[in-house]
Amino acid sequence: MAYDVNTIFQIAGIGIVVAMIHTVLKQMGKEDWAHWVTLIGFVVVLYMVATIIDDLFQKIKSVFLFQG
Amino acid sequence: MVIEIVQVVGFGLIATFLIMVINEQKPVIALAIALVTGAMIFLFIMAPLQSALELISTLSGQAGINNMYIQTLLKIIGIAYLSEFGAHIARDADQESIASKIELAGKMMIIMMAIPIFQVLIETVLALIPGGA
Numbered sequence: 179m180a181y182d183v184n185t186i187f188q189i190a191g192i193g194i195v196v197a198m199i200h201t202v203l204k205q206m207g208k209e210d211w212a213h214w215v216t217l218i219g220f221v222v223v224l225y226m227v228a229t230i231i232d233d234l235f236q237k238i239k240s241v242f243l244f245q246g
Numbered sequence: 247m248v249i250e251i252v253q254v255v256g257f258g259l260i261a262t263f264l265i266m267v268i269n270e271q272k273p274v275i276a277l278a279i280a281l282v283t284g285a286m287i288f289l290f291i292m293a294p295l296q297s298a299l300e301l302i303s304t305l306s307g308q309a310g311i312n313n314m315y316i317q318t319l320l321k322i323i324g325i326a327y328l329s330e331f332g333a334h335i336a337r338d339a340d341q342e343s344i345a346s347k348i349e350l351a352g353k354m355m356i357i358m359m360a361i362p363i364f365q366v367l368i369e370t371v372l373a374l375i376p377g378g379a
Binding site for chain 1: 257260261264267268271272274275276278279281282283285286288289292295296299320321323324325327328
């Protein structure tokens with residue numbers, strides 16, 4: 179397997195940590211900071227997802243569609 | 247092969263439980279986990295699938311079948327899988343209308359791919375008709 183289960187755990191860990199930071203910042207009354215943390219966490223996760231999806235699409239192209 | 251199916255099922259179960267945990271706090275990240283899991287399982291089954299498809303290609307070459315047909319067939323399977331993948335992701339995010347549009351686009355592309363084969367079929371049938379064009 180090119181990737182392993184660690185990537186899933188990484189994404190889930192980012193999700194839990196971001197949710198925790200969000201809650202803490204909200205309790206401290208820093209609503210705008212909490213939103214920025216959520217956004218940045220989402221961007222990081224999206225980057226990891228995009229890398230893997232790109233890999234998947236390249237693989238499908240090479241196996242089914244005969245393009246390099 | 248038995249070990250591999252155990253790996254895939256375990257992988258899917260782990261991802262499912264993680265999604266259930268995350269879904270309470272961050273539904274977006276749960277969707278990302280679902281996406282990554284689908285991609286990884288497909289990448290996992292790609293290596294055996296590739297050798298099987300190469301075998302089909304070789305056999306059809308030996309049987310004298312025009313390579314264009316097998317190639318078109320594989321392309322149609324690829325398009326079907328890709329559109330299905332995208333539609334399922336959209337449906338997981340409760341975007342039913344986008345999912346059906348993706349499926350519509352996939353069907354359109356498959357029809358476009360199948361037109362040359364259909365044309366050859368029609369020409370063959372017309373050639374068989376005595377006194378026809």
